[in-house]
Amino acid sequence: MDQFLDVSRFCYMFFNIFVVVLSLMFLKLFLRCCILPVRAQKKLRENGFVGPPPSFPLGNLNDMKKLKTALVAEKSKSSIIINHDIHSIALPHFALWQQQYGKVFVYWLGIEPFVYVADPEFLSVMSKGVLGKSWGKPNVFKKDREPMFGTGLVMVEGDDWTRHRHIITPAFSPLNLKTMTNMMVESTSNMLDRWCIQINSGNLEFDMENEIIGTAGEIIAKTSFGVRGENGTQVLKNLRAMQFALFNSNRYVGVPFSNVLAFKQTLKAKELGKEIDGLLLSIINERKRSLVVEGDQDHHHHDLLGMLLKADKWKFTATELVDECKTFFFAGHETTALALTWTFMLLAIHPEWQDTLRDEIRQVIGDSEIEYNKLAGLKKMSWVMNEVLRLYPPAPNAQRQARRDIEVNGRVIPNGTNIWIDVVAMHHDAELWGDDVNEFKPERFDGNLHGGCKNKMGFMPFGFGGRMCIGRNLTTMEYKIVLSLVLSRFEISVSPGYRHSPKYMLSLRPGFGLPLIVRPL
Numbered sequence: 001m002d003q004f005l006d007v008s009r010f011c012y013m014f015f016n017i018f019v020v021v022l023s024l025m026f027l028k029l030f031l032r033c034c035i036l037p038v039r040a041q042k043k044l045r046e047n048g049f050v051g052p053p054p055s056f057p058l059g060n061l062n063d064m065k066k067l068k069t070a071l072v073a074e075k076s077k078s079s080i081i082i083n084h085d086i087h088s089i090a091l092p093h094f095a096l097w098q099q100q101y102g103k104v105f106v107y108w109l110g111i112e113p114f115v116y117v118a119d120p121e122f123l124s125v126m127s128k129g130v131l132g133k134s135w136g137k138p139n140v141f142k143k144d145r146e147p148m149f150g151t152g153l154v155m156v157e158g159d160d161w162t163r164h165r166h167i168i169t170p171a172f173s174p175l176n177l178k179t180m181t182n183m184m185v186e187s188t189s190n191m192l193d194r195w196c197i198q199i200n201s202g203n204l205e206f207d208m209e210n211e212i213i214g215t216a217g218e219i220i221a222k223t224s225f226g227v228r229g230e231n232g233t234q235v236l237k238n239l240r241a242m243q244f245a246l247f248n249s250n251r252y253v254g255v256p257f258s259n260v261l262a263f264k265q266t267l268k269a270k271e272l273g274k275e276i277d278g279l280l281l282s283i284i285n286e287r288k289r290s291l292v293v294e295g296d297q298d299h300h301h302h303d304l305l306g307m308l309l310k311a312d313k314w315k316f317t318a319t320e321l322v323d324e325c326k327t328f329f330f331a332g333h334e335t336t337a338l339a340l341t342w343t344f345m346l347l348a349i350h351p352e353w354q355d356t357l358r359d360e361i362r363q364v365i366g367d368s369e370i371e372y373n374k375l376a377g378l379k380k381m382s383w384v385m386n387e388v389l390r391l392y393p394p395a396p397n398a399q400r401q402a403r404r405d406i407e408v409n410g411r412v413i414p415n416g417t418n419i420w421i422d423v424v425a426m427h428h429d430a431e432l433w434g435d436d437v438n439e440f441k442p443e444r445f446d447g448n449l450h451g452g453c454k455n456k457m458g459f460m461p462f463g464f465g466g467r468m469c470i471g472r473n474l475t476t477m478e479y480k481i482v483l484s485l486v487l488s489r490f491e492i493s494v495s496p497g498y499r500h501s502p503k504y505m506l507s508l509r510p511g512f513g514l515p516l517i518v519r520p521l
């Protein structure tokens with residue numbers, strides 16, 4: 001009998017604990033999904049931040065989807081015409097809301113509030129001096145992109161960010177970049193030799209986006225962690241597959257339990273992430289061993305990983321090194337490839353600029369091998385690069401999250417609020433650039449780093465402040481090498497099959513690829 005009483009008392013206690021835990025979980029969920037968003041909305045409204053009304057639990061995600069579908073259907077009728085006024089094509093919801101609410105307004109991804117900013121003045125005030133340190137990266141994206149970036153430089157914050165940036169910066173020094181010239185020339189030459197074989201077989205049409213993405217992927221994997229042998233190829237394959245798994249279909253970022261909705265994708269990305277980490281770890285351990293054996297005599301690994309290992313005396317843990325390798329790949333490969341892809345589209349419709357650049361390449365490089373030191377002399381090519389990054393920025397937005405209440409121009413942005421900086425909108429704003437804002441005019445950058453933009457924060461293809469892109473010199477180098485090699489051997493024109501439809505898919509890319517006609521000179 002006593003035993004029975006003990007068991008029933010235990011069950012009763014267990015049941016009570018279970019009910020309390022369940023209630024606490026429910027309370028937490030209720031607080032996170034209902035109370036906090038309502039309070040944030042009230043506070044934002046009190047501070048003058050208004051925008052399209054959100055609904056629970058999707059926020060404005062449905063409106064975004066509907067506007068995108070409707071406006072894209074309308075615009076696609078004229079997609080044969082190449083129009084650089086792309087804001088309303090790529091980001092129709094923002095273009096419409098901007099007309100209704102101005103250049104700073106609030107919208108919602110699920111239960112996450114985002115202050116939209118397309119006003120460089122607002123941006124410069126919010127990122128000035130100590131205020132700049134009060135911003136982090138949105139937690140909602142950190143979670144979503146964890147398999148890609150882990151705790152790499154793109155995502156870390158505070159003292160950790162200072163330490164990572166301090167260790168990594170020297171790896172991108174001109175002296176180190178110089179040693180990567182041959183890797184870039186080699187991968188590009190291989191691509192061009194393949195083009196020759198295809199052209200000789202009578203097929204002059206290439207999907208330039210595919211071609212360049214493949215080569216840029218190879219280059220970044222070589223320059224980041226030395227893609228060699230089977231391990232390297234497998235890492236490259238898995239990295240691409242992971243990106244595809246994470247971003248191929250619509251994800252409900254900010255919506256409670258969105259991971260459950262995209263369960264299969266999330267699981268696949270996690271599995272691939274684990275496999276990539278294992279492969280990278282074996283590459284890193286192998287390098288460490290060879291460094292111990294060869295010491296500073298290791299001349300074989302002129303890549304970022306090799307440089308970090310040599311310079312760093314292993315201040316990074318192995319996990320941190322793995323995350324940095326992944327970060328270099330994801331932050332650097334598609335962005336550079338898209339800068340080149342859009343350049344080929346613009347040069348294909350502006351043959352006069354192909355000729356101008358060819359003349360410059362002849363003068364600066366001549367018939368000799370490409371040397372790093374000569375690249376700075378390709379000045380007009382720098383104007384073209386800037387103009388392409390202005391019209392078609394591969395990183396079309398930047399995001400931040402307030403780590404405390406932050407006052408900007410007398411308005412408080414509550415702690416936890418996310419910021420969405422619309423780079424495309426600022427790069428296409430006639431009030432900042434003038435009436436020719438949507439024309440391809442590389443000469444606007446002649447002697448002017450900001451292309452004549454009325455506010456220098458209005459031109460930010462590589463971000464802003466202390467978190468400005470660490471890879472921008474590497475990108476410029478790769479851009480100039482690839483473009484010089486291509487233009488020295490080929491002329492390009494647009495294929496009749498090209499449909500102009502810039503699409504926002506994390507980066508800004510051609511919606512239907514970039515078919516171009518390539519002819520040997």
Ligand code: HEM
Nearest residue numbers: 153154328331332335336339395462463467469470471475
């Ligand atoms: C055209 C090419 C590129 C573009 C348009 C680009 C754009 C950007 C932008 C806009 C940011 C700032 C993001 C933010 O503020 O949240 C950034 C940061 C970063 N980029 Fe790039 N990037 C390019 C190439 C590269 C390359 C080649 C690498 C590396 C190999 C790289 C590595 C990084 C890293 C690690 C960060 C984070 C820096 C930090 O937070 O301290 N990027 N990039």
